[in-house]
Amino acid sequence: MKCEWVRENIVLQVYGELADDARHELEQHVARCADCAAELKAEQEFHALLAQDRAADATPNLVAASRMRLQEALETAKQGSFFSRLAFDPANWLRQVKFSPALASAILIFGFAGGIVTTYKFIPHSTTGIVQGPATVPVQTSIAGIDSISQDPNTNQISIKYKAVSEEQKQGSLNDQDIQQLLLYAAHNNYNSGVRVDSVDLLAKRSGDLQVREALMYALQNDTNPGVRLKSLDALGNYVKDDTNVRDAVLRALVNDDNSGVRIEALRLIEPVKADGSVRGVLMALAAKDQSTYIKSQARTMLAQLPEID
Amino acid sequence: MRGRMAGQERRIDDTMLIREAQRGNRAAFEELVRHYDQAVLRLALHLTGTEQDAQDVYQDAFLKAYKNIGNFRFECSFYTWIYRIVTNLCLDHLRKRNVRKEDAPVAKDPSGGEYDLLDQVPDVRAGANPERDLMRRQLGARISGALEKLTPRERMVFELKHYHGLKLRTVGEILQTTEETAKNTLFRATQKLRGALADMR
Ligand SMILES: [Zn+2]
Numbered sequence: 001m002k003c004e005w006v007r008e009n010i011v012l013q014v015y016g017e018l019a020d021d022a023r024h025e026l027e028q029h030v031a032r033c034a035d036c037a038a039e040l041k042a043e044q045e046f047h048a049l050l051a052q053d054r055a056a057d058a059t060p061n062l063v064a065a066s067r068m069r070l071q072e073a074l075e076t077a078k079q080g081s082f083f084s085r086l087a088f089d090p091a092n093w094l095r096q097v098k099f100s101p102a103l104a105s106a107i108l109i110f111g112f113a114g115g116i117v118t119t120y121k122f123i124p125h126s127t128t129g130i131v132q133g134p135a136t137v138p139v140q141t142s143i144a145g146i147d148s149i150s151q152d153p154n155t156n157q158i159s160i161k162y163k164a165v166s167e168e169q170k171q172g173s174l175n176d177q178d179i180q181q182l183l184l185y186a187a188h189n190n191y192n193s194g195v196r197v198d199s200v201d202l203l204a205k206r207s208g209d210l211q212v213r214e215a216l217m218y219a220l221q222n223d224t225n226p227g228v229r230l231k232s233l234d235a236l237g238n239y240v241k242d243d244t245n246v247r248d249a250v251l252r253a254l255v256n257d258d259n260s261g262v263r264i265e266a267l268r269l270i271e272p273v274k275a276d277g278s279v280r281g282v283l284m285a286l287a288a289k290d291q292s293t294y295i296k297s298q299a300r301t302m303l304a305q306l307p308e309i310d
Numbered sequence: 311m312r313g314r315m316a317g318q319e320r321r322i323d324d325t326m327l328i329r330e331a332q333r334g335n336r337a338a339f340e341e342l343v344r345h346y347d348q349a350v351l352r353l354a355l356h357l358t359g360t361e362q363d364a365q366d367v368y369q370d371a372f373l374k375a376y377k378n379i380g381n382f383r384f385e386c387s388f389y390t391w392i393y394r395i396v397t398n399l400c401l402d403h404l405r406k407r408n409v410r411k412e413d414a415p416v417a418k419d420p421s422g423g424e425y426d427l428l429d430q431v432p433d434v435r436a437g438a439n440p441e442r443d444l445m446r447r448q449l450g451a452r453i454s455g456a457l458e459k460l461t462p463r464e465r466m467v468f469e470l471k472h473y474h475g476l477k478l479r480t481v482g483e484i485l486q487t488t489e490e491t492a493k494n495t496l497f498r499a500t501q502k503l504r505g506a507l508a509d510m511r
Contacts (some may be wrong), residue, residue, distance in 0.1 A: 011500045015471060017478050029314065045503050053453045058351035058382060062361055066351060066368045070343065073373055074336055119437040150333065193384040194329045225384050227325040 002029060006036045010043045098241070121144040149186060149198040158202065174205060184215045193225035201227055204235030213239060217249040233262060237269045246275060251282050260292055268297055274302050320336070324388050331379050339379065343372050346389070349474070350396050356473055357400045359454065367403060371396045386483065393484045397466055404462035449510070456506035464499040467492055 006029050012018045013026055030037045058066075147161040160182045161169045172179040186199035200219055207214045213236065220232040233253060239246040247270070254266035267286075270279050286299035324345065330338030347368065354367035376393050382391055457465055466485065470476045471492075476484075482492040 010435055011497050012478075015478075015496070017493070043504075046500075046507070049449075049507070049510060050453065050472065050503075053450045055352055055356035055469075058348060058355055058361075058364070062365065063348055063351060064356075066365050067340075067343070067347065069365065069369055070372050071340065073369065074340070074376060077373055077376055148333070166484075194325070194332060197329065227384070232493060 003033060003036055006030065006033070007039060010036075010040050013040070014047050081193060081221050147195070149183070149195055149202065151202065159181075174202060180206070180209075180212070184211065187215045187219050193223070193228055196225065196228045197231060200231045200235065204231065207235045207239065213243065213246060217246065220249055220253055226257075226262055229253070229257065229259065229262050230265060233269065235264050240269055240273050247276070247279070251278065254286075255282060260295075263292070263295060264298075267295060267302075271302060275306055280306065325384070328379065328382060328384075328388060331376075332382070339376055342388075343375075345478060346392050347372070350392070353396060353469065353474060354400060357469055358403055363403065367396065367399050370399050374399075388481065390483050394486070397470075397484055399461045401466060404465060408462065452507060453503075456503050459500055459506060460499050464495055464502070467495040468499040468503070471496055 006026055009018060009026055011021060013023060017143040018026065024235070030040050031230040042166070063294050149158065149160050151158045157171050158176075158179055159169055159171045160172060160179065170178060170182060180203075183199040183203050185202060186195055196219065200216065201216060203212050207216060216235050220236065223229050223232070233250065236246050236250060240250055241247075250266050250269055254263055254270065257263050257266065269280075273279050274283060283299045283303050286295055287303055290299065314421045327338045327342045327345075331342055350371060351364055351368055354371075355361065358364050358367060371392070371478065377482055382388065448511040456469070460468065463485070468480055470481045470484065471478060476490045478496065482489040485492065
């Protein structure tokens with residue numbers, strides 16, 4: 001029984017794929033069982049034999065030729081899904097509803113006051129393409145999802161395309177309340193993490209706003225995409241000193257995030273407030289027993305730089 | 311440590327490129343291609359055995375990626391996503407080749423059983439030591455012959471693990487199966503290979 005288990009796991013041992021405890025078990029057994037020891041040796045020898053044959057790298061010529069051929073084909077290739085994304089896709093819409101219960105009850109956006117109306121472009125979509133309509137703005141709109149966010153580098157105008165009953169597009173500056181509302185909505189709810197990255201990116205520029213910071217903290221704690229979390233973290237960085245909610249959120253990320261890049265960034269950000277009681281407590285816990293040796297040693301270094309407390 | 315941060319940067323970097331590519335920015339997509347294409351080409355080259363076939367897999371894979379990048383939802387890493395496309399194309403290639411092989415008459419060598427594989431081996435760059443080159447070529451030929459006998463899936467798992475050093479967990483993700491299944495497949499593959507190459511030790 002034991003020998004059978006060992007035979008099945010020898011290959012994993014040779015490829016360094018055994019968990020530490022299983023490896024220990026296997027090594028213990030092999031030290032006592034001559035048959036299994038012989039089998040391990042045979043597998044290792046076989047591995048060494050195979051290792052003499054390596055997969056050759058592609059030659060620079062092949063790489064260059066392949067790239068050129070691809071470039072040529074890309075000239076004429078259509079990004080099917082990119083263009084089809086502009087059209088209304090019922091399946092996709094249902095998917096969004098499924099992933100975001102808030103959508104089912106529709107989000108209301110207010111504040112389309114008369115004075116600013118002219119700065120908006122309202123572009124309804126149909127399955128036939130984009131029709132640029134007159135600047136008609138609904139007083140309130142139900143939003144069913146946000147498709148894309150982009151900023152024109154020349155004018156700093158932000159375009160947000162979102163789904164209502166039909167698809168609409170809104171343009172305005174970052175100071176625009178409606179734009180802010182849409183960005184906050186996108187950071188919270190959008191199914192496409194690329195769109196969430198974009199909204200967090202833009203929101204970061206307004207992190208002085210309390211509501212924006214709340215959205216960023218929400219993203220830091222809840223977003224499934226580490227890239228989005230990292231962006232939120234960086235946007236919050238300047239507020240660890242003055243906003244204790246932000247400090248707590250960064251500490252939570254430092255302790256709980258499952259992405260080591262996010263954790264390391266969080267650790268870097270709390271450095272200026274390491275003398276703070278709550279921060280010190282977290283650092284001590286990390287220094288004592290964190291699974292990441294880097295974080296453990298960094299926490300120790302940071303603590304060592306602090307003046308002793310009585 | 312430094313390497314880890316660099317890896318993190320690369321992912322963020324890629325995220326931006328993916329977003330740009332999703333907006334239809336072809337230059338961003340081409341940059342993304344350059345982050346992955348040498349590894350892809352190496353895999354395809356070893357699996358298909360000829361530069362021509364490897365180039366076809368390369369072309370098909372990245373065109374497919376370009377056309378479908380709008381559907382990429384960041385639910386897995388881009389690395390896994392692109393490898394999924396590539397391995398699927400390679401598996402198709404292997405399956406087609408297996409069908410062709412069954413139709414073709416099997417060549418036997420005098421010692422009884424193996425293909426005469428020397429002719430099928432891709433050119434190995436000539437080195438300083440012709441004798442050692444020949445030895446290596448013969449070994450390579452025997453190993454290729456043994457690899458040919460694996461099922462396409464066994465071959466793929468072995469290829470990704472042995473020649474490309476991927477973690478079995480990643481292999482499982484790429485092939486959309488469990489790590490456990492990948493382990494079992496690797497076990498079967500190595501057993502078969504040891505059997506086929508038993509006389510070489
Ligand atoms: Zn035993």
